[in-house]
Amino acid sequence: MITEFRARSRPWQIRLALGGAVAVALVVLEALNAPYPAVVLATVVSGTLCLLSLVVPERHFVRYTLLATAVSCALTLVETVLARRPENTPGMMELCVLLWLITRAVRRCSPLMATVLPAAPAFAAVVLPLRIAERGDNLNSAIGIIVASVPFMVVLGLCLRLYDALRAREREAILQTQRLEHARELHDFVAHHVTAIVAQTKAARFTAAAGHSQSPEDLDQMLAHIERAGSQALGSMRAMVSSLRDTSAPAATSPTGGLTGLRDLTRDFSAVGPSAELNLDPRLTDRPLPPEITTAVHRVVQESLTNVRKHAAGAGRVEVRVALRPGAPEELEVSVADDGRVGAEAGGGAWNGGGYGLVGLTERIERAGGRLTAGPGDDGGWHVLALLPLA
Template identity: 70%
Template sequence: MISEFRSRFRSRFRFRHLWLGVVGVSLVVLVVLEGLNAPLPPMAAATMVSGVLCLAAFAVPERLFTRYTIGAAAVSCVLTVVEAQLSQRPPNTPGMVELGVLLLLITRAVRRRGPLRAAGPAAGTALAAVVLPLRIDVWDNNLLNLIAVLAVCAVPFMVMVGLCLRLYDTLREREREAIRQGQRLEHARELHDFVAHHVTAIVAQTKAARFTAAAGHTQSPEDLDRMLAQIERAGSQALGSMRAMVSSLRDHTTASATTRPTGDPAGLRGLRDLTEEFSEVGPPAELTLAPELADRPLPPGVITTVHRVVQESLTNVRKHATGVGRVEVRIGVRPDDPKRLEVSVVDDGQGGASPAAERSVEGGGYGLVGLAERVEKVNGRITAGPRDGGGWHVVAVLPLGKADKANTVDSADAATLGEAAPKVTSSG
């Protein structure tokens, strides 16, 4: 794959340079032919040199552009002033290729430079382009009309083209930055969702083992083996998630693998394994899944979001809640809106997770933010907060239709993610 990409890139690179070379040689030939139209050999040579300098100024790198452009414009103006004083001048063309390149230099200066830095090159090339027709032999009304058209129409038009291209470059760069920001957010959510859940399980099991040892309770070899096996399994799952994440970053063809829902790929039934795994090292978690949703085909983005909501909610219970005796996970169709799915995770802990807990070192405070972004991508909404009777609840409402933006993250979606992140609504 990498070698194929490199070969394609090299072939395109070579074709582009070959095409630019052909165009450059053709323009140089035209400059030479126009120079031969001059009546005197020194005048012909000077016309060729001036035209080639303008072409070189248009092709130089950005760091040399201002210097070369001002130099080329100065040479062109001097040549025009000198030829205007001679009795013998070119009878047909004053150098139309040079004139066209001077106008393009105005556009490039306005496009690539700020207003102050573009003033010098743009003004110099504009002056050179306007007076260049004075090199021709016959001075009549047509010549004056040509100069007027260049000054009133051509130069302002090239300035406007440069401004439009500058605006286009700015918008394109903003779009690219928004896409990069969206990708960073997506990778941050995936890293949090895949790894934090398993690492939290390792931390919780390790704390339980230390608490038991500190209390002076002697654990049997079977209990130790079972606890170490759980830690080993959680570590292996975290390592596997990290490998999948690294693979998706190194190879774009595997990027979709990180957005698949965990558990059973057939649908929501994989949540059973998630709640059972949580119950092994924490308070019992009861899953209630509406029968009509067990085998119902749902959009992949909705399935992924449901898994992430349940997973992150259980992880937060494990990290932050105290005195939890039971966790209820309910997934069903909203009675008042059959076209929407409701995901509810409720615990009966003592009080709710405090904002300080959400921002703790272990929590990081990004879990609910990532959930809000995921839910927003599928046109849903999420509510999280302490309950009146104690504990914490997370409720997400998702569409059951085909409106699935989470599975088709294109540039528009990434731009939306980069511009604004949805907020979590807290309720008492």
């Protein structure tokens, strides 16, 4: 309880401290109406235990509630047999807290305990008016009002329980969305560069295993490509970590400079793989596009080239085309096609459950309002086509 209090902000700590002090003061003032010092002390103890039950952590709630209601019922039983009793109040602060304990029990406890536990504070609240000296219609009316209040407090607890469940479900949905987004970002940013490192390393090992000697210049160039891909992977990871650590100023994880960055992407791919040719519609060169559209285009091209490197056996040429769709000037068409062999070990394997590339791309494209298709091309090889609305 102290730890939770310290975890609150300073204004909340002040409010809670003032509220607790006022509640305890009201308990003491009402207890002074009792005719005997021992009863005054017992009333203060009973009211204070009820207040503690209302604010204790969840793990202590059941124990404190049972103890507080037992003390309250015992005090009520003792006062009913005393010759002198309080004249005007049985302890209204304690009564209010007992009713709130019903609500908290219904809201916070497990289903079984939420069904059983509220009976204890409800009974203690109903018999509480028996502490006062007055008997008659007023006492019966007070008990009737308390009895009528118990179902209201139960319904209130159920409403708050439902509200908590909806909030928990909403938080889980937000966390799931964040997890999916992080998975897509990790795949899009890191897998592409790591795949390039693996492909270049395999090429170097294949060349060495075949007995071909490499000049120092060729070896240095190959190592430079590996170093650059590794540096890009590290940079992507740093951007991802920066985005996770500081939500107020997230890292720039989206491509910048419009679609011109596609030229660097295809050039880097061609340096260590099949020749990649980029056909970029001139109308898109200087046209401002929404960030989510440029990001989606980059991811489609990047993921498609990565899968060509990994799965398109015998591919010698890749055509990347980004243009306005004929007959639909407000729709962008992104096409990546290779001339490799389609089969279990070729381009088709990339899209048949071997990874999460298609899943992530489909989610990203649909999120931008578009659609994605992937399959064998008309002239062989593998063809990825994405249609994105520019509006």
